[in-house]
Amino acid sequence: MQGFHRLLGSATGIALAFAIAGTARAQTVPAPPPEATVHPELWPQGNWPYKPDAAMEKRIADLLARMTIEEKVGQVVQADIASVTPADARRYHLGSILNGGNSAPGGDEFAPAAEWLKLADSFYTASVDRSDGRVGIPIIWGTDAVHGHSNIVGATLFPHNIGLGAMRDPVLIKKIAQATAKEIRATGIEWTFAPTITVPQDLRWGRAYEGYSSDPKLVASYVGEFIEGLQGKPSATPILQGPYVLASTKHFLADGGTEGGRDQGDARVSETELRDTHGMPYVQAINAGVQTVMTSFSSWNGEKIAGHKGLVTDVLKERMGFGGFVVSDWNAHGQIQGCTNASCPRALNAGLDMYMAPDSWKPLWESLVAQAKSGQVPMARLDDAVAKVLRVKMRAGLFDMGKPSSRPLSGQFELLGSVEHRAIAREAVRKSLVLLKNNGSLLPLKPGANILVAGDGADDVARQAGGWTLTWQGTGIDPKHFPGATSIWKGLDGAVKAAGGTVRLSPDGSFSGTKPDAAIVVFGETPYAEFQGDIATLELKPELRGPLATMKKLKAQGIPVVALMLSGRPLFVNPEINAADAFVAAWLPGSEGAGVADVLLRDRNGAVAHDFTGTLSFAWPATADAKGKTLFERGYGLKAGSRTVVPQLSEDPGVKQQAQAGVYMDKGLPAASWSLMVGDPSGSSTRVTTLPADAANGRVRVTATDFGVQEGARRFAFDGKGPAVVALTSVAAVDTTRETNGDVLLVSTIRVDQAPTAPVTLAMRSGPAQATIALGRMERFKPGAWTTLGVPLKCFRAGRANMAAIDTPLAVTSEGAFTFSLARVALGTEAEVKLSCGG
Numbered sequence: 001m002q003g004f005h006r007l008l009g010s011a012t013g014i015a016l017a018f019a020i021a022g023t024a025r026a027q028t029v030p031a032p033p034p035e036a037t038v039h040p041e042l043w044p045q046g047n048w049p050y051k052p053d054a055a056m057e058k059r060i061a062d063l064l065a066r067m068t069i070e071e072k073v074g075q076v077v078q079a080d081i082a083s084v085t086p087a088d089a090r091r092y093h094l095g096s097i098l099n100g101g102n103s104a105p106g107g108d109e110f111a112p113a114a115e116w117l118k119l120a121d122s123f124y125t126a127s128v129d130r131s132d133g134r135v136g137i138p139i140i141w142g143t144d145a146v147h148g149h150s151n152i153v154g155a156t157l158f159p160h161n162i163g164l165g166a167m168r169d170p171v172l173i174k175k176i177a178q179a180t181a182k183e184i185r186a187t188g189i190e191w192t193f194a195p196t197i198t199v200p201q202d203l204r205w206g207r208a209y210e211g212y213s214s215d216p217k218l219v220a221s222y223v224g225e226f227i228e229g230l231q232g233k234p235s236a237t238p239i240l241q242g243p244y245v246l247a248s249t250k251h252f253l254a255d256g257g258t259e260g261g262r263d264q265g266d267a268r269v270s271e272t273e274l275r276d277t278h279g280m281p282y283v284q285a286i287n288a289g290v291q292t293v294m295t296s297f298s299s300w301n302g303e304k305i306a307g308h309k310g311l312v313t314d315v316l317k318e319r320m321g322f323g324g325f326v327v328s329d330w331n332a333h334g335q336i337q338g339c340t341n342a343s344c345p346r347a348l349n350a351g352l353d354m355y356m357a358p359d360s361w362k363p364l365w366e367s368l369v370a371q372a373k374s375g376q377v378p379m380a381r382l383d384d385a386v387a388k389v390l391r392v393k394m395r396a397g398l399f400d401m402g403k404p405s406s407r408p409l410s411g412q413f414e415l416l417g418s419v420e421h422r423a424i425a426r427e428a429v430r431k432s433l434v435l436l437k438n439n440g441s442l443l444p445l446k447p448g449a450n451i452l453v454a455g456d457g458a459d460d461v462a463r464q465a466g467g468w469t470l471t472w473q474g475t476g477i478d479p480k481h482f483p484g485a486t487s488i489w490k491g492l493d494g495a496v497k498a499a500g501g502t503v504r505l506s507p508d509g510s511f512s513g514t515k516p517d518a519a520i521v522v523f524g525e526t527p528y529a530e531f532q533g534d535i536a537t538l539e540l541k542p543e544l545r546g547p548l549a550t551m552k553k554l555k556a557q558g559i560p561v562v563a564l565m566l567s568g569r570p571l572f573v574n575p576e577i578n579a580a581d582a583f584v585a586a587w588l589p590g591s592e593g594a595g596v597a598d599v600l601l602r603d604r605n606g607a608v609a610h611d612f613t614g615t616l617s618f619a620w621p622a623t624a625d626a627k628g629k630t631l632f633e634r635g636y637g638l639k640a641g642s643r644t645v646v647p648q649l650s651e652d653p654g655v656k657q658q659a660q661a662g663v664y665m666d667k668g669l670p671a672a673s674w675s676l677m678v679g680d681p682s683g684s685s686t687r688v689t690t691l692p693a694d695a696a697n698g699r700v701r702v703t704a705t706d707f708g709v710q711e712g713a714r715r716f717a718f719d720g721k722g723p724a725v726v727a728l729t730s731v732a733a734v735d736t737t738r739e740t741n742g743d744v745l746l747v748s749t750i751r752v753d754q755a756p757t758a759p760v761t762l763a764m765r766s767g768p769a770q771a772t773i774a775l776g777r778m779e780r781f782k783p784g785a786w787t788t789l790g791v792p793l794k795c796f797r798a799g800r801a802n803m804a805a806i807d808t809p810l811a812v813t814s815e816g817a818f819t820f821s822l823a824r825v826a827l828g829t830e831a832e833v834k835l836s837c838g839g
Contacts (some may be wrong), residue, residue, distance in 0.1 A: 073310060146160075153483065160484070188247055189410075205261035207263060251296035265299070269303070274300060286321060295332065297335065326352055426594055430613075441583045452511055452518070454509040466528075473527055504516075565585070619634045733805040747788055749788050751787065
């Protein structure tokens with residue numbers, strides 16, 4: 001393969017470069033192409049409820065007159081708590097901080113609530129320091145409390161939005177928002193990046209569950225109620241004086257309309273569809289006085305939203321009348337044409353008011369200061385952005401409320417997961433369940449029955465809570481971090497016994513003794529968030545289809561089967577529907593699993609205490625083809641007494657099996673379009689297709705070894721007589737820029753069989769450019785034990801790899817004798833050994 005020998009370099013590899021691009025040259029913002037040009041006069045006008053306040057405007061003008069350029073720039077930059085300290089916030093006059101999906105006090109994602117409040121006080125105190133002539137503007141903290149205050153151990157976890165959409169209950173939506181606001185306030189945080197008012201049109205999108213519905217009217221019916229629940233009714237009373245927080249609708253605009261459901265992709269739709277489908281909910285948001293709007297990573301007809309002046313300024317601010325401030329998504333400014341994470345005057349000039357620059361905040365601050373001084377960013381536009389930020393802070397009452405711990409509700413940690421809030425969540429679970437099949441009127445189950453609970457999702461709170469739960473992807477969480485929560489199994493156990501029946505848990509469906517009267521099999525998706533959730537076809541991953549065999553086994557024994565599916569979206573599961581007598585879509589119900597039992601079971605007297613009321617807010621597919629036919633229309637949902645019979649369904653998915661995106665090697669075999677290569681500096685390279693194999697002029701012996709399945713890994717023995725490399729390569733480079741923008745890792749499942757006698761390096765390559773990480777002599781690996789090694793993609797970007805054109809995601813090199821085994825290489829977010837960009 002041409003250029004393969006360039007993978008080697010020296011034994012120690014090429015050192016990572018961490019220099020970040022400096023200030024950009026003056027930018028001329030090009031007009032968007034015709035297909036991305038908006039016509040503001042065609043868009044609806046909102047009714048912004050806050051009237052001009054002369055006293056507030058004078059206060060803002062006085063502050064602007066006293067602020068230095070450095071202070072002004074600080075107000076439009078937001079940093080992540082994993083990359084900034086209170087001292088930094090003071091020095092750079094930062095206006096805002098956030099905690100990303102994997103960020104927490106002291107780096108402990110499971111830190112107690114008191115630590116969050118303590119950190120909030122520290123940042124606030126640093127921000128209001130007025131020594132040395134500083135103005136001292138209070139800082140504001142934003143968090144992704146998207147289904148409850150979901151970053152905090154012990155908080156109430158409400159169903160994700162897809163389940164809430166199935167309720168069709170705006171009144172309950174408001175109660176959920178009110179409860180969430182109180183729990184956020186207990187930890188001293190003032191701002192949540194919610195509600196998500198996306199209108200997903202393609203279920204392959206990994207964030208589809210963050211949308212209430214594919215119907216913009218249903219989404220719009222929720223928006224005003226949720227915002228009022230978070231912020232209270234618009235008034236002259238400071239928001240933080242009540243039990244409220246600032247809201248942020250996201251992601252403006254059409255993040256749910258991208259081609260192929262690709263996260264951060266391009267919405268190739270007409271302006272009419274953009275307005276009528278994706279823009280509709282924003283009218284209600286503006287009318288409710290939402291204080292912030294977050295722009296999308298995505299594009300509209302090729303033009304990135306965060307840099308689209310026509311949409312951000314001409315439509316949202318001027319035509320629709322939004323009077324809060326606009327914040328970008330995580331480093332989204334760096335994806336705008338002509339920009340980098342370190343420099344992007346185009347975003348501010350287009351109408352952005354605050355850059356979410358989690359780990360790039362310092363170079364961005366420096367470049368913006370220089371650009372403001374040079375006039376590349378006009379002072380009038382900078383002053384306008386700062387004024388908008390200050391206006392929101394004043395409406396919140398930040399200037400007069402004191403430090404977070406002194407404000408109403410702060411430190412009242414009993415609000416987290418309170419009985420009242422859990423009752424609201426349990427009601428939401430009941431109302432979100434959708435009954436798709438009930439042949440023979442099996443549900444609700446009769447009292448006194450002998451029930452078997454099976455399936456791999458029955459006793460797993462993390463799985464039923466989904467992504468954005470304590471960790472970004474909702475993975476790697478020990479059950480102890482869900483105090484007070486109820487798994488589906490525990491809810492069923494209590495309810496069955498209360499109705500005079502007996503119940504047992506058996507994940508694989510096995511039992512002894514009395515044959516069960518019925519079995520409830522809980523299955524479905526495992527947690528995911530953006531990137532990891534995108535799929536090519538509407539199918540369960542193969543490794544999640546095991547419970548189907550359990551259903552068939554139970555059915556063959558004459559046991560009626562209730563299938564309970566956990567998922568963030570409707571999927572092609574016709575085989576599971578066929579195997580079950582009753583089928584329930586439970587979505588991602590959150591911490592209150594007892595709500596499931598409330599609907600599946602009759603009470604002790606045989607009465608139906610809570611019937612099924614949920615109906616589909618998205619159409620359910622008949623095949624795995626995202627553009628294929630519909631099995632159940634939006635709005636479908638049975639009642640317990642329904643006599644509707646679902647006939648036997650076709651089990652043909654209607655699509656070809658496709659390789660999973662972001663997987664380069666699995667079970668020891670390279671994924672489709674990838675090759676396993678072994679080579680040396682002389683240019684000798686061997687594509688390994690059969691085993692055993694000798695490569696690199698005999699320096700490397702390749703054999704099979706077991707991992708998970710027989711011969712599920714490959715073993716590489718270096719003889720130590722010169723440098724050699726093992727690599728995964730492709731002639732078709734892949735674009736990993738969006739994953740690099742997040743905290744996504746290159747995760748390798750590896751085993752050190754013989755410790756190396758010389759240093760080992762791991763590289764990623766894009767054409768002639770290569771970025772290398774030093775692994776030393778693999779001291780962090782226990783010999784003979786399988787370990788997952790994670791390296792942040794941004795480390796390779798810092799080493800100058802072109803992340804838009806990766807043709808070699810992994811190359812392991814050493815000059816010494818060394819034996820290791822490799823089973824899987826893929827993009828992911830969890831690893832047992834995580835390297836920093838320093839190695």
